[in-house]
Amino acid sequence: xxxxxxxxxxxxxxxxxxxxxxxxxxxxxxxxxxxxxxxxxxxxxxxxxxxxxxxxxxxxxxxxxxxxxxxxxxxxxxxxxxxxxxxxxxxxxxxxxxxxxxxxxxxxxxxxxxxxxxxxxxxxxxxxxxxxxxxxxxxxxxxxxxxxxxxxxxxxxxxxxxxxxxxxxxxxxxxxxxxxxxxxxxxxxxxxxxxxxxxxxxxxxxxxxxxxxxxxxxxxxxxxxxxxxxxxxxxxxxxxxxxxxxxxxxxxxxxxxxxxxxxxxxxxxxxxxxxxxxxxxxxxxxxxxxxxxxxxxxxxxxxxxxxxxxxxxxxxxxxxxxxxxxxxxxxxx
Numbered sequence: 001x002x003x004x005x006x007x008x009x010x011x012x013x014x015x016x017x018x019x020x021x022x023x024x025x026x027x028x029x030x031x032x033x034x035x036x037x038x039x040x041x042x043x044x045x046x047x048x049x050x051x052x053x054x055x056x057x058x059x060x061x062x063x064x065x066x067x068x069x070x071x072x073x074x075x076x077x078x079x080x081x082x083x084x085x086x087x088x089x090x091x092x093x094x095x096x097x098x099x100x101x102x103x104x105x106x107x108x109x110x111x112x113x114x115x116x117x118x119x120x121x122x123x124x125x126x127x128x129x130x131x132x133x134x135x136x137x138x139x140x141x142x143x144x145x146x147x148x149x150x151x152x153x154x155x156x157x158x159x160x161x162x163x164x165x166x167x168x169x170x171x172x173x174x175x176x177x178x179x180x181x182x183x184x185x186x187x188x189x190x191x192x193x194x195x196x197x198x199x200x201x202x203x204x205x206x207x208x209x210x211x212x213x214x215x216x217x218x219x220x221x222x223x224x225x226x227x228x229x230x231x232x233x234x235x236x237x238x239x240x241x242x243x244x245x246x247x248x249x250x251x252x253x254x255x256x257x258x259x260x261x262x263x264x265x266x267x268x269x270x271x272x273x274x275x276x277x278x279x280x281x282x283x284x285x286x287x288x289x290x291x292x293x294x295x296x297x298x299x300x301x302x303x304x305x306x307x308x309x310x311x312x313x314x315x316x317x318x319x320x321x322x323x324x325x326x327x328x329x330x331x332x333x
Contacts, residue, residue: 026151026152027149027150027152028149028150028152028153028154028198028200029200030045030047031293032200032238032241032244032291032293033236033238033239033240033241033242033243033244033289033290033291033301034200034204034205034236034237034238034244034246034289035200035291036289036301036303036330037196037198037207037209037234037236037246037248038234038236038246038248038285038287038289038303038305039057039287039289039303039304039305039326039327039328040232040248040250040285040287040305040307040326041207041209041232041234041248042097042109042111043109043142043144043156043158043160043194043196043209043211044156044196044198044207044209045144045154045156045196045198046101046105046106046107046144046145046146046156047099047100047101047107047332048101048104049101049102049103049104050101051100051101051332051333052098052099052100052101052332052333053097053098053099053100053330053331053332053333054096054097054098054099054330054331055095055096055097055098055099055328055329055330055331056094056095056096056097056328056329056330057093057094057095057097057326057327057328058092058093058094058095058326058327058328059091059092059093059095059324059325059326060090060091060092060093060324060325061090061091061092061093061321061322061324062088062089062090062091062322062323062324063088063089063090063318063319063320063321063322064087064088064089064319064320064322065319065320066078066085066086066270066317066318066319066320067312067314067317067318067319067320068314068316068317068318069313070311070312070313072320073317075087075122078270078317079122079123079124081267082267082268082269082270082273083123083124083267083268083269084121084122084123084124084129084268084269085121085122085123085269085270086119086120086121086269086270086271086319087120087121087122087128088119088120088319089117089118089119089120089181089319090117090118091115091116091117092115092116092117093113093114093115093116093137094113094114094115095111095112095113095114095328096111096112096113096114097109097110097111097112097330098110099332104146105145105146106143106144106145106146107143107144107146108141108142108143108144109141109142109143109144109160110139110140110141110142111139111140111141112136112137112139112165113136113137113138113139113166114134114135114136114137115134115135115136115137115166115184116132116133116134117132117133117134117181117182117184118130118131118132118133119131119132119179119181119182119271121269131172131178131182133170133178133182133183133184135166135167135170135184136165136166136167136184137165137166137184137185138162138163138164138165138166138184138185138186138190139162139163139165140160140161140162140163140192141160141161141163142158142159142160142161142192143158143159143160144156144157144158145157145158145159152199152200152201153197153198153199153200154196154197154198154199154200155195155196155197156195156196156198157193157194157195158192158193158194158195158196158211159191159192159193160191160192160193160194161189161190161191161192162186162189162190162191162192162213162215163189164185164186164187164188164189164219165185166183166184166185166186166187167183167184167185168183168184168185168186168187168219168220168221168261169183170182170183170184177261177263177264179264179268179269179271179272180223180257180261180264180271180272180274180277181271181277182271186215186219186224186225187219187220187221187223187224188215188216188217188218188219188224189215189216189217190213190214190215190216191213191214191216192211192212192213192214193211193212194209194210194211194212195209195210196208196209197209203237203238204235204236204237204238205235205236205238206233206234206235206236207232207233207234207236208231208232208233208234209231209232209233210229210230210231210232211228211229211230211231212227212228212229213227213228213229213230214226214227214228215227218258218259221261221262221263222259222260222261222262223257223258223259223260223261223274224257224258224259225254225255225257225258225277226254226255226256226257226258226278227255228252228253228254228255229252229253230250230251230252230253231250231251232248232249232250232251233248233249234246234247234248234249234285235247235248236289241291241293242290242291242292242293243288243289243290243291244288244289244291245286245287245288245289246285246286246287246288246289246305247284247285247286247287248284248285248286248287248305249282249283249284249285250281250282250283250284250285250307251280251281251282252280252281252282253279253280254277254278254279254280254281255278256274256275256277256278256315257274257277257278258274259274260274270316270317270318273316275315275316276314276315276316276317276318277315277316277318278314278315279312279313279314279315279318280312280313281309281311281312281313281321282309282310282311282312283307283308283309283310283321284307284308284310285305285306285307285308286305286306287303287304287305287306288303288304288305289301289302289303290302290303299331299332299333300329300330300331301328301329301330301331302327302328302329303326303327303328303329303330304325304326304327304328305325305326305327306323306324306325306326307323307324307325307326308323309321309322309323
């Protein structure tokens with residue numbers, strides 16, 4: 001996994017060195033289908049002074065099958081140590097976004113997720129158990145600063161705050177606290193920073209984004225999520241002034257959970273034990289971007305992306321990540 005992460009970082013650096021050196025006196029423009037990154041990329045663009053944008057994304061992700069140290073592990077093996085074994089999990093997210101440009105350099109952005117999760121597990125007696133939860137996740141607010149948009153190269157810095165609006169007290173039908181991964185938020189304030197480089201050419205564009213996310217303190221239940229580092233790169237080809245396609249790569253390294261929720265029995269199941277969180281994941285995405293630059297639906301974008309795992313190395317015992325799909329619509333005025 002480390003070698004794969006190193007390769008994607010090197011490829012990204014090469015692309016961006018080439019992008020920076022390429023000379024072109026035309027300004028970078030968002031008024032083309034590849035003017036925004038793939039729908040999985042957030043915080044990839046700014047707006048002109050006084051401009052607003054609203055957005056909606058829907059994401060569906062599933063996980064099934066158990067994995068430990070990159071190898072599959074049988075349920076029976078897990079049940080030798082835990083009272084229950086997870087079998088599958090599905091998460092659906094509705095993400096609502098709002099952006100406003102204070103001026104040509106500074107754009108403010110907020111994102112509010114509505115999340116639903118469902119997990120199926122089996123105990124030592126073979127009994128199937130289902131748990132589900134839904135509600136508001138952690139809201140994020142950030143400032144995007146346009147460092148440069150000369151020579152068709154757009155450079156953006158981001159600084160944001162994650163607000164603990166998602167619950168960490170969700171229970172099952174027996175009034176037992178649900179595992180960490182079934183909770184809706186982190187329970188404490190967090191900070192995230194990022195940088196985006198996006199270079200446009202006549203018929204295509206290339207982009208890179210890196211982000212660093214960390215919690216400021218433990219939450220009320222005495223645990224916190226360790227830092228998360230992610231890097232993404234993408235290539236988008238402009239088929240017409242209305243439509244583009246994209247290929248992207250995403251590398252994520254998540255820290256484990258530090259501390260412990262004393263209400264939780266860590267021997268109940270792997271998701272109830274903090275040792276079974278964190279790890280690295282490498283995925284690729286295929287996407288489309290449909291943009292309407294004029295007439296009735298001017299400045300409307302409709303985007304679709306499918307993300308597939310290439311390699312994953314979770315810490316401890318976890319469900320294996322499957323492909324996920326994202327669809328989104330954006331409107332600016």
